[in-house]
Amino acid sequence: MKKKLVIAGIVVCTLIVCILTISLYLWFSFKPGFVYENGTWNYVSYDAGAGRRVNPINVKKDEFKVLKYSDFAIDNNSVFFKNHKVEGSDPETFKIISTKGRNHYAKDKNNVYIYDSNDWSIFKVINADPDSFKVLEYPYSKDKNDAYCGSLPLFVDDVSKFEVIERARFSTLSSFDSFLGKENDPREKSSEYERNKHEYNRKKYGFITESVIYSEDGKAKTDKLTYIGYKLVEDKR
Known part of the structure; x- marks a missing residue:
């Protein structure tokens, strides 16, 4: 009986080793x-x-x-x-600065970048200062001049008072024309929410000419301003 158990144990161990070996081979072969x-x-x-x-x-x-x-x-x-x-x-100054979570950050002397390693797109954090840039809870970050939601600047009143209240669960990748929409979009092809969103985006981000990544959830604030995702929702002034 003991001999059979030993043989069975050897067989099981051999199978486990074979499965692990095949798994590692497939991982490195198809990585x-x-x-x-x-x-x-x-x-x-x-x-x-x-x-x-x-x-x-x-x-x-x-x-x-x-x-x-x-x-x-x-x-x-x-x-x-x-x-x-x-x-x-x-290339000489490029480095990764954060791999926390799904969206990662990198920078060089010219720009700050945000990217998703599971996607094929990389985005510049618009107007970000590489030297003073800091990653906060996603989707937010800041530098000496402003705070950011994904790749979008928020134009905060006082960046020293900016703090994250709630991290985001989702992010959205968008071409700049989809993000901005068009003033003459047919009403029957868009909801009131989409029309209001595009109007807000054009008014605040009409200068954008590149694709963007941002979030519509998450929450942050300064002493006077409150943001849900990238949108300013309250102004106490």
Whole structure:
């Protein structure tokens, strides 16, 4: 009886080792990342529908360097997020500053960036000062001049008094034209909520020309102003 139990134990342990080995092989074999093959640097990704996707990157082999943060690489002139060049980036000063939660932050001497490692987009935090930038509870952050919700500036009255009351649960990624909407959008194709939102966005953020990430929940305040997500909802002045 004892001999049978020992044999059964050995079989179970062997099966567990085999399963772990196969799992590790599959993880490292199908893990997305930068790969040099067929004379080209590529960002390789995988999904259930299409399988292995190879996304070529137009760079010189000897100038391209993959960073320890697996979704980023640099050449002599730019930073790359997956297979996309980050416009206006500086490879010499680039670094990750927060990987807390789903949305992460990075910066260089020129800009602050926010990105979702599960997505293909990276956003500049609009007008943020890299030297004084601090990450707060998501979706909020601040620098010496202003506070931010995702990539959007809030134009607070006193940044020294800005504090997060409640962190957000969700974030929204949007092209700038979808975010701003149009003044002549047909009423039958949009709700009153959407029309009011677009009107608010155009009035406050009409200067935007790039895609944005933001939240409509979460809560923050200064002594005089209160925000739900990125929207100013109360002015006690």
